[in-house]
Amino acid sequence: MSTREHIVRGFKATLVSRAVYMLSSALLMFVLARVLNPDGYGALYWAIGILMVAQLFADLGLGKSTARYISEYSEKDEGQIPHLLQSAIVYKLVVLTVVAYALLLFHERIAIVLGDPDAAPFLAAGVLFIIANSFSGFSMMAFQGFNRLGYSAAVQAVSGATRLVFAVAFVVLGFGALGALFGYIVGYAIAGAFGLTVLYFKFYRTYDPAEEYEEGLSRRLAEYSIPLTATRSANVIDKRLDVVLVGVFLTPAAVGFYQLGKQITDFVLAPAESLGFTISPNFGEQKATGQLEQARRIYEESLTHTMLVYIPAAVGLVLVAEPFITMVFPEYEGAIPVLQILAGFIVLQAITNLTSDSLDYLGRARHRAIAKGGTSVANFGLNIVLIPTMGVVGAAVATVATHTVYVAVNLYILHSELALRIGRLARSVGTVCAITLVMAVAVSLVRPMASSLTMLIATIALGAAVWALLAVASGMVDPREVRSVLG
Structure with a gap:
């Protein structure tokens, strides 16, 4: 199987899983937003934001570090892989034990310090949340290292589907926001059990362990997790700590508005995340075999x-955000400006999803960590300044501003590795912007008529049709290639 065919196959598998995951997430978002109201919805996701900060210390960078070395030693010495997996599991159990015990011991104090003693039960339940989510995520990353993305896709799909079923069931049974959190826990636990079972029987047991564990490999596994931990810390600041700060400075309802905007952007970003997850292991393999020209082309x-999809999508989201939120989530009008500003973040994050993991597999995790750490500290500072003065809009502005810098640095580092053809990329992006402009004019002309959900869907469909026509006419999309990929 060629590299292109392998990427297409992995992308399709990952995209299907992301579709299941994001569809289940969208349904969960819709049900919880309707049932819990802005205050309850905000309280749930404020607690999850705090738990995801704690999750950082429970996971460190072990998952990605393990994936990186699995990818490398699949080419060099497969006998080391069982030893790698053993070391990774031992490290993970030790760290998880420490973090879980600390959270169980101090959950009430943490809730009081953050200004909401009522959050204590959520944080206590968070011990189970962290453990279940940790093993679910670890198995997904390990499968990525093996370049067996179908299994990663399956774990993610199981997680999304079971989380939806149990969270909605517990809320309907009257357990409220805390019940929804336990739905998350059950979903992650089932996905983690499934992933670890497959990892053991389909991978670990199929390799004959080398007689000796390569000297220093266990140490390198732990050491490489350090810059990845720094990068993950920065990701947590960007994606979770802002939610926590909104809750600290504002109200649970404000958290609900901000979280809803972020969840919608996550839904839009699913295809780019799938593609980035798919192509990045190939970069590690191609660097190991000296095929960087192919990596550049990919x-x-x-x-x-990605830009052909996400620049028009972001502009379209700005144009339809107001009628969409008003019709679908009438109690959440405060989310409209958040969603419009975060449309810029969608383009930036789409680039990041392609670039970040690729840099890790190219061995540039330390440089990416430095960039991510710097911009995340800036993001934290801007949030502290802007949230009290601008409200939830300030958090969105801080995210877009700092992520712009991070994307620029990432592209520079990748360019130093692959010697990207800047002129060619600039011409392509220029064509995309021209297509987007025409699409935006078409949508703007009919948007005033979008007085019902049916008309809003028709407006979006018109924009998509104009985009598709121009994408084909400009030569940026070949219908035969699309049919080949989908087939």
């Missing part, structure tokens, strides 16, 4: 097609 094609 990245440039992926970036061009």
Whole structure:
């Protein structure tokens, strides 16, 4: 199987899983937002934001570090892989034990310090949340290292589907926001058990362990997790700590508005995340075999097609955000400006999803960690300044501003590795912007008529049709290739 065919196959598998995951997440978002009201919805996701900060210390960078070395030793010495997995599991159990015990011991004090003693039960239940989520995520990353993305896809799909079923069931049974959190826990636990079972029987047991564990490999596994931990810390600041700060400075309802906007952007970003998750292991393999020219071509094609989708999508989201929120989530009008500002973040994050993991597999995790750490500290500072003065809009502005810098640095580092053809990429992006402009004019002309959900869907469909027509007419999309990929 060629590299292109392997990427297409992995992308399709991952995209299907992301579709299941994001569809289940969208349904969960819709049900919880309707049932819990802005205050309850905000309280739930404020608690989850705090738990995801704690999750950082429970996971460190072990999952990605393990994936990186699995990818490398799949080419060099497969006998080391069982030893790698054993070391990773031992490290993870030790760290999880420490973090879980600390959270159980101090959950009430943490809730009081953050200004909401009522959050204590959520944080106590968070011990189970962290353990279940940790093993679910670890198995997904390990499968990525093996470049067996179908299994990663399956774990994610199981997680999303079971989380939806149990969270909705517990809320309907009257357990409220805390019941929804336990739905998350059950979903992650089932996905983690499934992932670890497959990892053991389909991978660990199929390799004959080398007689000796390569000297220093266990140490390198732990050491490489350090810059990845720094990067993950920065990701937590960008994606979770802002939610926590909104809750600290504002109200649970404000958290609900901000979280809803972020969840909608996550839904839009699912395809780019799937593609980034798919192509990045190939970079590690190609660097190990000296095929960087092929890696460059793959990245440039992926970036061009990603921009073709996400620049128009972001502009379209700005145009339809107000009628969409008003019709679908009438109690959440405060989310409209958040969603419009975060449309810019969608383009930036789409680039990041393609680039970040690729840098890790190219061995540039330390440099990416430095960039991510710097911009995340800036993001934290801007949130402290802007949230009290601008409200939830300030958090969105801080996210877009700092992420712009991070994306620029990432692209520079990747360019130093792959020598990207800047002129060619610039011409492609220029064509995308022209297509987007025409699409935006078409949507703007009919948007005033979008007085019902049916008309809003028709407006979005018109924009999509104009985009598709121009994408084909400009030569940026070949219908035959699309049919080939989908087939």
